[in-house]
Amino acid sequence: MLPLQLQPESHIPLYVQLRDQLRALVHSGDLKTGDRIPASRELAGQLGVHRTTVANAYAELESEGLIEGHVGRGTFICGASVKQFSPAPRTNGNGGPARWEALFADERGDEGLSRLMPDVPPGAIAFTCARPSEEFFPIEEFRRCANAVLRREGRRILQLGASDGYEPLRRALIEWFRSEGQNVRSEQLLITDGGQQAIDLICKAFIRPGDAVALENPAYPGAISIFAGARVRTIAVPVEADVSRTGHVGLDVDALENVLLQNRVKLIFITPDFHNPTGTAMPLSERRRLLEIAARYQVPIVEDSIYARTRLHGTALPSIRSLDTHGNVIQIDSFSKIAFPGLRVGWCVGAQSAIERLRLVKLSTDLHTDQLSQATLAEFIERGHLKRHLAKMKKVHSSRLEAMEETLQKHMPEGTTWSHPEGGMTVWVTLPPGFDAGDLQIHARERGIYFVPGRHFYFQSPQPNTLRFGFSAVDEKSIRRGIQTFCELLKSELRKRQRGGRDEFRARVALV
Numbered sequence: 118m119l120p121l122q123l124q125p126e127s128h129i130p131l132y133v134q135l136r137d138q139l140r141a142l143v144h145s146g147d148l149k150t151g152d153r154i155p156a157s158r159e160l161a162g163q164l165g166v167h168r169t170t171v172a173n174a175y176a177e178l179e180s181e182g183l184i185e186g187h188v189g190r191g192t193f194i195c196g197a198s199v200k201q202f203s204p205a206p207r208t209n210g211n212g213g214p215a216r217w218e219a220l221f222a223d224e225r226g227d228e229g230l231s232r233l234m235p236d237v238p239p240g241a242i243a244f245t246c247a248r249p250s251e252e253f254f255p256i257e258e259f260r261r262c263a264n265a266v267l268r269r270e271g272r273r274i275l276q277l278g279a280s281d282g283y284e285p286l287r288r289a290l291i292e293w294f295r296s297e298g299q300n301v302r303s304e305q306l307l308i309t310d311g312g313q314q315a316i317d318l319i320c321k322a323f324i325r326p327g328d329a330v331a332l333e334n335p336a337y338p339g340a341i342s343i344f345a346g347a348r349v350r351t352i353a354v355p356v357e358a359d360v361s362r363t364g365h366v367g368l369d370v371d372a373l374e375n376v377l378l379q380n381r382v383k384l385i386f387i388t389p390d391f392h393n394p395t396g397t398a399m400p401l402s403e404r405r406r407l408l409e410i411a412a413r414y415q416v417p418i419v420e421d422s423i424y425a426r427t428r429l430h431g432t433a434l435p436s437i438r439s440l441d442t443h444g445n446v447i448q449i450d451s452f453s454k455i456a457f458p459g460l461r462v463g464w465c466v467g468a469q470s471a472i473e474r475l476r477l478v479k480l481s482t483d484l485h486t487d488q489l490s491q492a493t494l495a496e497f498i499e500r501g502h503l504k505r506h507l508a509k510m511k512k513v514h515s516s517r518l519e520a521m522e523e524t525l526q527k528h529m530p531e532g533t534t535w536s537h538p539e540g541g542m543t544v545w546v547t548l549p550p551g552f553d554a555g556d557l558q559i560h561a562r563e564r565g566i567y568f569v570p571g572r573h574f575y576f577q578s579p580q581p582n583t584l585r586f587g588f589s590a591v592d593e594k595s596i597r598r599g600i601q602t603f604c605e606l607l608k609s610e611l612r613k614r615q616r617g618g619r620d621e622f623r624a625r626v627a628l629v
Contacts, residue, residue, distance in 0.1 A: 119154070120147075123164055125579075130555055130572055131166055132173035139174065143183055143194060152194045154184065169556050233338060233569055241565040242599035244586040247393055247542040248458050253513060255506055259457070262496035263489070274488040280480040281472075282308025282464070283491035289498045290464060299439050304469045307476055308486050311461040312423050312451035313339050314479075318465070319384070319419055319447060320347045322478045328383040331376050333368055335574035335583075337393045337421070340386055345576075352376050353577040358395040358545045360534040367392065367399035370406045377414040385416055389437055391424035391541025394574045394585040398539060404437050412443050417471075420448045423463075426455050426507065428540035429515045444468040452494060454542065455507055460490040514542070520593040521586065521600060528604035530611055542589035545571070547582060548607070551614075554584040560606055566599050 119142065123134050142148040155163065157171040164171070175192060178184045186192040237243040266274060274283070281287070287306055294301045309315045316339065324330065326348035332340065334353035344351050354373045359366035368387055376382065387407070389399035399407075411418050420437045438446040444467075451463030465475055497503055521544055525535055532549035548554060554570035561568065571583025588596060 118163060119160075121164060123166065130570070132170045132177075132555070135164070135166075135171065136174040136177050139178060140181075140183060148194050150194055153191045154194070156191060167553065167556055169559055173559070233573065235567060237567050238565075241562075241567055242591060242595045242602075243567040244588070244591060244599065245567050245569050246587045246590040247454075247585075248587075248590060249454065249456075249510060249542075250513075250590040253506075253510060254457065255502060258500075258502045259493065259497060262500065262502070263493045266489070266492040266496050270492070274492045276488075278485045278488040278491075280485050281476050282306070282486060283488050283495065286462075286491045286495040286498075289495050293498070294466075299436070299466075301466055302469070305466055305472055307465045307472050307479065308491060309449075309451075309463045309465060309479065310483060310486050311453060312421065312449050312463045313343075314461075314483075315449040315451075315463055315465050316340055316343050316386075316419075316421075318475050318478050318482070319449075320344065320349065321482075322471075322474045323417075324349055324383055329380050331373060331380075331382050331385045331416075332576070333387060333392065334577055335394055335571065335580075336386075336576065337388065338573055340421075341574075341576045351576055352380055352382065356392060356395055356397065358536040358547070359397050359538075360536060360547070366397040367403060368407070370403050370410065373407070374410050377410065377416060382414070382416050384419055385411055386419045386421070387437070388421040388424070390422060390434070391427060391538055391543075393424065393541070394543055394569070394571065395545040396536045396538030396541045396543050397545075398431075398434060401434055404434070404440055408437060408441055408443075408445070411445055416445075418446045420446050422448050422450045423454050424541045425450070427511075427514065427542065429511055429518060431539035438466065447471055455510070456494070456497075456503060460487075460494065462486060462490050462494055514540075514589050517588045517591065517593055517596060518544075520596045521588045524597045524600040525604075528601050530604065530608050533607070542587055544586045544588060546584050546586060547580075548584070549611070550582060552607075552610070553581040555581065557607070557610065558584075560610070561603055564602050564606060566603050566606075568603070 119139075121135065121138050123131050123138075125131065139148070139154070148154070154160070157175055158168050161168040161171045175184060175186070179186065182195055184192055185195050233245060235245060237245070286308065287303060290306065291301050291303065309318065320343050324344075324347060327350060329350045329352055330344055331354050332344065332351045333356045335356060341351070354376055355369045357366055357369060367389065373385070385407075387399075389404060391398055407418070418437060418441075422436055422438075425436060436448060438448040447465055447467035449463065449465050452458075452460060453463070465472060467475075494503075518538070522537070525544070525546075529535070530549075534547045536545040538544065548557070554568075555572060558568065558570055569585045569587075570581070571585060572579040572581055574585070586600070591599065
């Protein structure tokens with residue numbers, strides 16, 4: 118029997134765990150050229166998993182050339198692939214190919230981010246994205262802004278710039294914050310290469326390996342990935358999705374307080390506005406409680422506000438930073454969800470001492486953020502294009518969210534629930550107990566429907582019967598067709614289960 122151990126509680130899908138462990142056995146030489154490995158049904162029985170889990174792992178290994186299946190004979194380790202990864206023989210100075218996989222600093226192989234962006238074939242309907250649709254990018258307006266800044270100061274902005282950001286963009290952002298009721302001084306602002314770099318800089322500046330961070334569960338996989346890479350101990354705080362439109366939603370603040378009581382936590386990381394993946398927005402009362410608890414335990418908060426300006430309806434809520442009176446909050450944000458994800462321009466706002474530390478870390482990381490992108494965005498804001506673009510996209514996203522909600526309400530089978538966001542770009546679905554969204558995903562892809570299974574957003578106690586639908590990058594017609602197709606598939610799987618249950622009951626009666 119192969120030495121394989123799968124961890125169902127991990128956020129890494131079971132088939133990915135199996136694939137990586139089999140690959141490691143090949144690389145180590147435990148599995149050699151010509152060795153036969155068990156059939157998918159046989160190995161699934163040994164491991165106690167669905168046959169599809171093994172079939173998926175085998176399919177990826179076969180695409181890599183590590184294994185090859187032969188009808189009627191079985192599945193075998195391929196000689197060419199083993200030769201490629203086997204240890205290079207020692208020679209008398211003649212050298213040989215380096216075994217890069219033996220040098221990997223982190224062998225965990227966390228692929229959470231890559232799983233969010235699968236290759237989607239033409240004609241398929243992809244609910245995988247939580248980002249704006251490029252079909253509405255105001256290309257001509259942006260081009261005119263870029264041409265204007267290049268004519269005016271092209272030589273300067275194509276040179277290295279200040280590590281804390283392009284000054285006209287900083288002024289534009291400070292004025293924007295002021296119009297929203299937030300008072301931000303220049304020394305409290307740092308421009309970053311998107312929100313992802315902001316999280317990475319905070320991790321490098323304030324956290325050491327082994328430190329504990331209180332993190333929402335489920336959570337944004339980009340944050341999970343950064344903390345895992347830094348060997349940070351992430352402690353899960355549950356997030357409850359709004360499925361009734363009336364119940365408590367968002368981070369469980371009571372659970373957070375228990376975490377702080379029992380652990381020495383370095384930071385709290387939270388997305389209070391249209392949390393990814395659940396789409397929930399934390400109520401005002403819970404925001405105040407969070408600040409009070411964090412101040413009592415003297416634990417700083419990192420507030421990810423990347424979706425805050427995507428509210429579509431309902432009452433706008435003040436940010437956690439704007440409610441903070443102690444300077445305990447670092448707020449990170451980006452243009453990625455409100456304008457152009459590809460520019461990779463974001464920012465951090467916080468206490469002057471914290472921002473200065475982040476600036477120094479950023480200086481040693483990348484010197485500065487691309488100035489052409491910053492200058493063009495500053496011009497884009499100054500000419501009023503961003504304000505108009507935001508207003509337009511809110512109408513687009515409102516229509517698409519409405520189409521998704523209506524179709525879910527009309528076609529989803531009983532026993533399935535979903536969140537009812539007032540903004541953001543995603544809807545969180547909980548399937549009936551016993552369903553695995555990863556298995557369902559395989560059948561959905563055969564029908565041209567792509568989504569993200571919920572397990573990719575968990576780092577502890579994954580809920581396999583959850584999934585995320587992104588609506589922002591799919592037009593209304595495709596949303597209705599795709600969701601209806603998904604619901605029909607789900608109903609079909611429910612009927613199969615019901616028939617299976619009746620057949621099992623009849624078999625038991627026959628034995629009596």
